[in-house]
Amino acid sequence: MTPGGGATCRHFHIGGECENCGNVVHIRRARRAKIAAQIERELPGLGDDERPRVLEERLREQAAIEVEDQVRRREQARAEKARHAEARTADQERAEREHAAAAAAETVRQALACEDCGQQQAGGLCEACGYQRRTEALIVEAGMVAATWSADLADQADIDAVAADVRASxxxxxxxxxxxxxxSAPPGELNADRIGAAAVLAFGALRMWRRRCRNSAAARWGAWD
Known part of the structure; x- marks a missing residue:
């Protein structure tokens, strides 16, 4: 037992009084002295035979208050822990729903035909048409840049002619x-995978255009690189 009638210390194996027990004893002695001083102020005429009884009653009341406070704190901690667990569960469920919705949307998107060539299961735009769109956008940009160098910007026909020359070239x-x-392709290889061959051709066109740009003045200015 700890001094003052407390519960058996969990650290009995260390021998003597542990640090925690020392703190408990100190707190209890300080509380006892404080309550005794309060009784002295509030009941100065209390007899010596009554003083210990009143002191013990006050100590029991204080102990009961502390027990209630500890119970309330534990209940609050359990409630807070439960709220956190519910929040984590809700977050996890929401993330799972969002993931499932995204997966379903991606499945639907992948099932879409290509907008340009009609290839099925192309995610809305097949690989070859995607390269072709990028190439077309760069050709248009190249024509506009070339027109700023050599065309009369006040003459739309001249601008269109320069852009057409760039496109033709x-x-x-x-x-x-x-x-x-x-x-250069082996016989029969392109027919075996027409979709793949179309993508390779489209990518080759895009790469060729970029290579040409790197050799041009526009590429040196960083217009498209």
Missing amino acids: LAADIKRARRAFLD
Whole structure:
């Protein structure tokens, strides 16, 4: 037992009084002295035979208050822990729902046909058409940049003519690059995977255009690189 009638110390194996027990004893002695001083102030005429009884009653009342406070704190801690657990569960369930919704939306998107060529299960845009769109956008940009160098910007017809020349030149280069690829492919390989071959051709056109830009003044200015 700890001094003052407390419960058996959990650290009995260390021998003597542990630090925790020392703190408990100190707190109890301080509380006893404080309550005794209060009784002295409040009941100065209390006899010596009554003083110990009143002191013990006050100590029991204080102990009961502290027990109630401890119980309330434990209940609050349990309630807070339960709220946190509920919040974690709700967050996890919400994340799972969002993940499932995203997966379902992606499944629907992947089932869409290509907007440009109609290829099924293309996610709305197949690989080849995606490359072709990027190439087309870059060709348009190249025509606009070339027009700023050599066309009369006050003459729309002149601007259109320069852009058309750029498009024709790039189209010829792309056609030659495609022909070179087709001639180098093993017989029957392209027919075995037409979708893959179309993607390779489209990517080759995009890469060829970029290579040409790197050799141009526009590329040196960082216009498209």
